[in-house]
Amino acid sequence: MKFQAQLDRRGFLGTAAAVAVGGSLSSGLTRLKAAPAGTVGETDQFWYRLAPEGPYIDSQRGDRAFGFGGGKIFLSKDAGRTWALEAAFPEAEDITFSCFLKNGNILFATREKLFLSTDELATHRQVVVKDRQGRDYLPHTPKDPDQPGWYFHPLDGVHTWDVDGSEMLVWGNYCNVLGGPVPVNIFYSTDGGETVKIAYSFGRNPAFQEPxxxxxxxxxxxxxxxxxxxxxxxxxHPAERAFYACTGDIDRGHGHECHWLRGVYDAKADAWDWKILVSVNSNSRYKSGGINFVDGQLYWAADANGPKPADEKHDRGIFRCAPADLADPSKHTRLFDAEFEMANMIIEDGVMVAGHCAPASTLATGLAYSADLGKTWKEYDLAEFGPRSPLRFQRKNSEGWFRMDLRKGWIERGEVLFIKPKP
Structure with missing residues (x-):
């Protein structure tokens, strides 16, 4: 594996190099040959680089990228190479979510408020969520105003799909780790972010409430x-016209927190029908994330943890099954027997990338990678970035780069990493 001598804008690298687990390091730091512009490192299967100096690149779609920093929001039309459009936004550092819609709209959120721009950031307005009865759904007033909670922050990175010829935006909030307690919801929009509604609301968990x-x-x-x-x-999942969701984490005496749900949306009635498929404790392959569907098959990554008998392994790995067989582990295929927790994964064009949970891994920045839809696997440690957890994986941009967050430890915002599969 080879590296440029100048590797990133934050000076992580002195003499570090990426390690293929079970492999060896190349000697020295060698300038890359025939690599995409801006590349800082490579393995035998992909190139990788940190985001360039400038705004924090929070989301991408095609040749567009949305970024923030320094009290401003930014729009790029050349995959983040330059930032042609910008606007003042004093709460920029509080942004926790953003998404490009097919019609060009940009929906983004701070910790407790949603905003929409329909004119390439020339203007933006707040979007007030509607609950299932059509009423305004307003954030609660926190006891600590600096801890309003993460109402809209997701752990995954793909949130839009074509459903019966129209685009739907659907996502759930990964919350109650940093920032204060909040309710847990699944949100949706069918009109390019003009209106956002609640698709499903979880119950009152006594473990995550205001003091x-x-x-x-x-x-x-x-x-x-x-x-x-x-x-x-x-x-x-297009073949079923159904949405699948999974949650965490552990039974704290108030009931299981790990669930898989299946929801079907009725566009004419603007109504949802949700069913609980599985409810378990934390040492289970169903404590998971990275849900993907390919050719009618369901794929996911498990981050099982928690109490277990001393003579048992945690029920981890990357799995595949027919959607109808989800509740029957005997019908699952374990594609990769992972030693460490992984709850984030993306699949595109046969390439599978899953990220290690850094606090639980012996790798610093660990990635599991398959270029053949799970037939063969390698794990890589991009150790030069320090202990980082890759998450919020997003589809490749117009130049072929996957985008993902590198979070400090598990969830604190760090850097942005791009990965480009080799031909």
């Missing part, structure tokens, strides 16, 4: 007994 709050004022749906800590991912 000293009375039960009658708990956050969450008082009529739903299904509780969780947060949503790990939501994905659409």
């Amino acid at each position: 000293g709050a009375a039960p009658e004022s708990f956050l969450g749906d008082p009529d739903n007994p299904v509780v969780c800590r947060h949503v790990h991912g939501v994905t659409y």
